[in-house]
Amino acid sequence: GAGVSQSPSNKVTEKGKDVELRCDPISGHTALYWYRQSLGQGLEFLIYFQGNSAPDKSGLPSDRFSAERTGGSVSTLTIQRTQQEDSAVYLCASSSRERGEQFFGPGTRLTVL
Amino acid sequence: AQTVTQSQPEMSVQEAETVTLSCTYDTSESDYYLFWYKQPPSRQMILVIRQEAYKQQNATENRFSVNFQKAAKSFSLKISDSQLGDAAMYFCAYRSSSSNTGKLIFGQGTTLQVKP
Numbered sequence: 331g332a333g334v335s336q337s338p339s340n341k342v343t344e345k346g347k348d349v350e351l352r353c354d355p356i357s358g359h360t361a362l363y364w365y366r367q368s369l370g371q372g373l374e375f376l377i378y379f380q381g382n383s384a385p386d387k388s389g390l391p392s393d394r395f396s397a398e399r400t401g402g403s404v405s406t407l408t409i410q411r412t413q414q415e416d417s418a419v420y421l422c423a424s425s426s427r428e429r430g431e432q433f434f435g436p437g438t439r440l441t442v443l
Numbered sequence: 444a445q446t447v448t449q450s451q452p453e454m455s456v457q458e459a460e461t462v463t464l465s466c467t468y469d470t471s472e473s474d475y476y477l478f479w480y481k482q483p484p485s486r487q488m489i490l491v492i493r494q495e496a497y498k499q500q501n502a503t504e505n506r507f508s509v510n511f512q513k514a515a516k517s518f519s520l521k522i523s524d525s526q527l528g529d530a531a532m533y534f535c536a537y538r539s540s541s542s543n544t545g546k547l548i549f550g551q552g553t554t555l556q557v558k559p
Binding site: 333361363365372373374375378380386389419421423425430431432434435436437439 | 480485486487488489490493534543544545546547548549550551552
C-alpha cells in the first residue's frame with residue numbers, strides 16, 4: 331500500500347508568517363510522530379500521537395509550534411510567526427502500534443527567509 | 444537522558460569493499476532497541492537493521508550486520524560488498540523500551556560515499 335506522504339515537499343516563507351505542514355500516515359497506523367532535521371540540532375523528536383490518547387508534546391521547541399491529528403489519521407504541524415531558525419526538514423513517521431517500527435515520509439523542507 | 448553519538452561525519456568506501464560505521468550511546472536502561480536508518484538524497488528514512496538489547500546475537504540483514512557491544516555501549520554497522528546504492532546518510536538511533544511514546548533518539552549521522 332501507499333507509504334507515508336507529506337505535503338508540501340518544499341515550502342519557502344517569510345519570517346513572521348504562519349505555515350502548515352501536512353502528514354498522511356499509512357492507512358490503519360495508529361501512532362504518528364513528527365521529527366525535525368536541522369543542521370544545528372540534528373534529528374529531534376517533536377510530538378507523538380497515539381490513537382485517541384493525549385499527544386506527547388514534550389519535544390516541541392516553543393509555543394509557536396502546535397500539531398493536531400484529525401480523525402486519527404491526517405496530521406498537521408503548524409508553526410506560527412516563523413523564525414529563520416525554524417528552517418529545517420520536517421519528517422513525519424507512522425507506526426502500526428505503540429513502539430512499533432516507524433515508517434517515514436519524505437519530509438517537508440521549510441525555508442524561512 | 445539518553446544520547447547517541449556518531450563520531451564520523453563522513454566516510455568513504457570503494458565499491459565491493461567493506462565499511463564500518465561507528466555509533467556509541469549513553470543510557471542507564473538495561474532494555475532498549477537500537478536501529479540504523481539510511482537516508483538517501485530523497486530524504487526518506489529507511490530502516491536498515493534493528494537490534495534488541497536483550498539479545499546477545501548480532502543482527503544481520505543481507506549485506507548489513509551490526510557489532511553490538513552492550514557493556515561498551517557501542518553499536519557499529521558493517522556494510523559488506525558496498526554498492527553505489529548504499530551511498531546515503533546513515534543514522535544510528537535509540538529507543539527506550541519503557542518510553543510510552545517509542546520516540547527515536549538519533550545520532551548526528553554519517554555520510555557514506557561509495558566510489559566506483
